[in-house]
Structures are given as structure tokens and as C-alpha cells.
Amino acid sequence: MVAPLNKLIEWRSQRIEDPLEKLRFLRQAATSSMTVEASLKTPRRWQWVSGGVLFAMITICAFTLARQPASTAAASLPERLSAQGGVHLMPKVWLVETKQDSDVYSNGLRVENKYAVDNEPRKSYPAFARRDAKESPMEWRTQPSGIVYHTTESLQLPFEQSATKAIQRVDVDVLGLVRKARSYHFMIDKFGQVYRLVKESDVAYHAGFSVWGDERAVFVNLNNSFLSIAIETHTRPDQEMPTATAAQIHSARVLTEMLRSKYQIPASDCVTHAQVSVNPDNKLLGFHTDWAGNFPFNELGLGDNYLEPPAAIDTFGFTYDSTLVQATGSRYWQGLILAEEQMRLQAMNQGLSQAEYRKILQEKYSKILRAVRGNSAEKEKSNEN
């Protein structure tokens, strides 16, 4: 078992009361670690791992080597290896027809447009280099680079036939609220109906203070750079199973396929709000905790992106507290601890203490944040949703 994970594994296991569940969790954790160790034998490695680095460093990279930058060509070729090692194809989905209030796509997706609304147009936004994350952008982009999944955290009625009318009333209320606030690009209601809210070409205020990075690029404040899908459900601490209905999961899958196909979005850039949300004041990750541990990545045809080390930690020196850990299931914490370890090893390679190195990274973030906010016409909304 990879040593740096142990403390967190032990800590989490002690919070599981049922002995069988606890053992199941520990054995799963051990298996994951062993899988990682086995994957070290494969020839592919992250280039930024220098020779002779510690085993733990290589271990981290085994989780992350699967990532590849956004593909701009060869849409039907294998896009990347997922975090779990499977090959995921870039979906190929096209618009079949547009009716009065809806769009129908080739994969069966139907998007209702009656709640669609304009907002400020998306402007070009900076992408920073993940590996050295200089304060100046690596490049500027105009198309969405990823998708953030949210929960509406709205009233949840029993999902029963007798409650259909009441559920529909709640749906309408929620749609009205999030439309007015320009909160998301899409919302999926309890019955799996997909509603377009903010137009894809515009900014939605879904992840104001946020950070995400794939292997190549880091994005700061994702309102501009990432699309948003809200699923009408809620998140509770330690949930392991998705709280979405089967219809919602299906709709999320076909909607994700459509957006990935349209904007060539890598699977590794399809992430949850809890994975990206940060608090710039206290430099803690997980200001919002929706989908902190139970997002059905695999059911959506994505790798398990909870294994991905959040860039907020290893690139900008953020950390996290018990609020986030309490909200996570048995999956997300692995990515968290891998990012922490990555940060620790980078500090060691530079001959700095973790505190010194973290401070440097945080200062870099502060400068980038100021630049992003200055350069963007986007009005930061720090407490969206």
C-alpha cells in the first residue's frame, strides 16, 4: 500500500462503523494501491516525472498518466485512457433536427429550449500550463474546455408515481430560479428531461472560484471555460451511490456525449463541482461539495475522475479540511491525497519545505486570480448556487 495514503485510509476507515463495510473499504483501497503499483510496470509515464524520483511519485503519475490534452482532431479515434485504464472513444453526436422548443440529437438526446436564456457571451479565457503554471497564460481559448456537474440541492420529494404532479411543480420552480440566476447551461429534472438554460455560447455563473487542470492545462474560474450541467438532486455526506434517478443518469450520459463531441472535451475535463470549487480566502478546496463522492462517472462513459489529482492542490497549493473529507465517499479522497503527495514531492525536489512551497504556489494563484478577474469581463460570483 502506498505509504502516504495510509493515514487517510486509516482515518476514513475509522469512520465506518460496520466491520464488514470497513474491511471492504480497506481491501478496496489496498486493491487500488496495488493496481497503481502494477501500472508502474507499463512503459507510459508522465514526462514530468524525473528519473530516480520516489516510488510514491511514480504512483501518483500512474493515476494521472492517463490524461491527454484536449484533442482537436481525429474525433473517432481513441481519445485517452481513462483513470481506470479503459479506452474511451470521443463520442460522435450530431444535431438531427430542431423543433419549436427542442433539439434532437443523433444519440437520442432531446434538449428542451423553452427556458433558454441569454447571458454575457463567453470571451476568450486563459489556460495555464499545468507543469510549471507560470503566471502568464500558456494559451487563450474560446471554446468550452470542460464540463462541471452540479446538483441543484433543491427540495427532493419521494420519487413515486403519486408524487408526479408535486415533483413537476418543484421542477418548474427550480428551473425558474436557476434560469433567473443564470446558474447553469443545462438542468436535468427528476424525470430525465434536459433543459437548456444559459446558451452554450454564453457564461453561466456555476463555478465562480474554481480550479481544474488536466495533464496539460490549468483553468482558473470555470464560469467562462467550462459548461455546466445541474442534476436535480442533492448531495449528503458519505454517499457512495449516485442520488440521481436512472433517467437522469441516462440523460446526463447522452448530454455529456453531445457536448464532448461538439467541443472535443476530454473525459478527464468532465468533473464535479466539489472537485473544482475553491475558497480563495482560506485556500481550501471543496467550498461547494456537490457530487463530492458519488458521481456516476462510469455510467456516463467517463473514467473515474475522482482519481485525478485536483490541480488546486498540486499547482496552487490549496488544501482541504474535514468538511470536504466528510462529504466524500470512498473514491474522491484518493485524488485528493495523490495531489497532496505530488505537491509534497515537488517541494522536496525543489529543496523547500512543504509550507514554503505551498506559500509560493498560493502566491502564484493569487496573482493569476487577479489577472483572470482583471482580464475577464466576467463578474465573479463567489457564492454561486
Place this chain on the structure above:
Amino acid sequence: MKTSDSISPLGLDIGTSRICLAQRAGEEIQYETQLNAFVTVPYSKMTEGVLKKQKVPHTVTGPEIIVHGNESDRFADLLNVETRRTMTKGVLNPAEPGSLDMVRKIIGAMLEQGKTRQKLCFTVPAAPLGHEDNLTYHETTLRQVLSDMGYEVKSINEGLSVVYAEMDQSSYTGIGISCGGGLCNVCLAYLSVPVMSFSIPRAGDYIDTSAASVTGERINRIRLEKEESFHFNGFSPGKLHQVLSVYYDEMIHGLVTGMKQAIAGTRNMPKMGKPIPIVLSGGTAMPEGFRDRFEAVVKESDFQLPISEIRMAADPLHTSAKGALVAALTDM
């Protein structure tokens, strides 16, 4: 024979002296134990009739009737002979040609035909310390026997099974020790992962045999005396108890020395962070005072790892079977 209506997983501790089956019954765990031994009785129609009437598990093979399982002890005492063992020192007995067949019969008397995909986890010993003995034959053979009965079979190190049965409070971190008939099995686990495991061949049978050779008593009688009245408290009322104390002490010293050696030889020992528990189980660990003596020897030994507690398992005779069941249940 157990009649299990559900397809709940099973745990099976296949020890040198006993075979113990564990299965869930609601929130409880039910155990059934059979001696892993047999005795041959000359064939006669009358004997066979009596055995049938008394529902004593037996097999007729030509001129002999073989009585196996729990009844073998009674018949051995009756006939003033030693029981024969299907296993020795934790593995199938190479000196006993019918050992595999007998194991099959004893297990067959405890288990019904496995239901589709019914999981069964059985215990296997660790290699003796300092010897890389090949345990593959033992494990593979038992696996085959159980698979042939229709089960989906997995195995678990016996020491680890003690950890699984007893150490949920320490997140399955600690040292599990099973003192059985043929072997003492030891496993150090960290967060459920076995870090080091070994066995020593000095266990119950060693004590019985050694004591028998010194006192001239039959081994079976020594064992009964040991199990029924021996107290490990430094006070030895008679010669037999004195002899048993000597050999018990030797076994305990061997165990602790073995643990120290094994830990010293373990690469990549994880940093435990805090003291770890040791749990003692198995029939050989049951005499009163055993835990205290073991603790005293550990304290004298300058043990490398900080120990939080040394305690007896809640149910020492069934601990390994329970651990195997836990392993089977968590594999679901």
C-alpha cells in the same frame, strides 16, 4: 450436515486438529466443528448396525469401518488406540495415504452441495519461519475438493483470518495469532493488508507429543488433560502439568522469537504510527494464564513494535472460521 437455505457465504477453518464451519444466521454467526481425525474399527455387521443406529459418521472400506470427525475421539478412547490425522503441521498428512479422502468426507459431512456461486473461504497456513516450504499442494488440493462440491472458493492466511475476525476497531491493523494443533500461525496486517506472516511447527500437537514422551501417557490422554484442567499460572500441581508448562513455555518463546525475526526480516515495514494490538486465538491458547505468560515474554523480549494490548479473541476456538467468513462476506 448443515442445511443452508440461503446462498450466504461460508467460512471454513481447516486446522490440523479441527475443521470449523462458520456461516451467518441472521445477525449471528453459527459454527459447526468436527475433529479432523479418524479411527479405523474392524468391520462387523453388528458394529456397522450400531454406528448407523447412533448416526455416527463412518465409511466401510473392505475389512474396516472408518469413523471420522467428532466421534473418532470416543472410539479411539474405547479401543485404546490413537486417532489418525488427515493433516499434520498444518498441511495434508503425507504419511496418511487416505488423508485427502478423509478430509473430503469430514468436510462433506459438514457442507451440503454448494449452491450456484456460493462463496466459501477457507484458511491456509503460512510457510514455516525460515523455510519456504511449498504449501501449494495443500492449498490447491483443498481448493479442488471444495470446488468439486460446487463452491466458489477462496483462501485466506490463517493469521490474517484472526485479524479479520477481531481487529475491526484497529482498522484491521495488528498481529493475529492462531495457536492450533499443528502450527502457530502469525500474521501482521496493516489496514487489512498482510505485511508479514509465518508459522511455527510448535503448537498443540508438539506439546502433546513431547509431554507424552516424557510422561509415558497416551497422546490423546495428554490432550484431554491439557484441554480440561491445565492452568498456566506458574503453579504446577503434578508432573503432567509441570511438563505441559515447560513445553508451553518453549512454544511461547518460539513464537515471540519468531515474531521478532520475521519483523526484522520484513522489507518495507509500514510505519504503524501508533501501538498495535496482538490477538491470541486457537485451542492451544485457551488454557488459563496463557495470555499473561505470553505478555510477560513479549515484555521481556524487547519487541520492536509498540503494542497497545495483548488479548484473547472473543471466541478462540472459532476465530479463524469467523475470519474466513468475514473474508468471504467482504468479497461479495
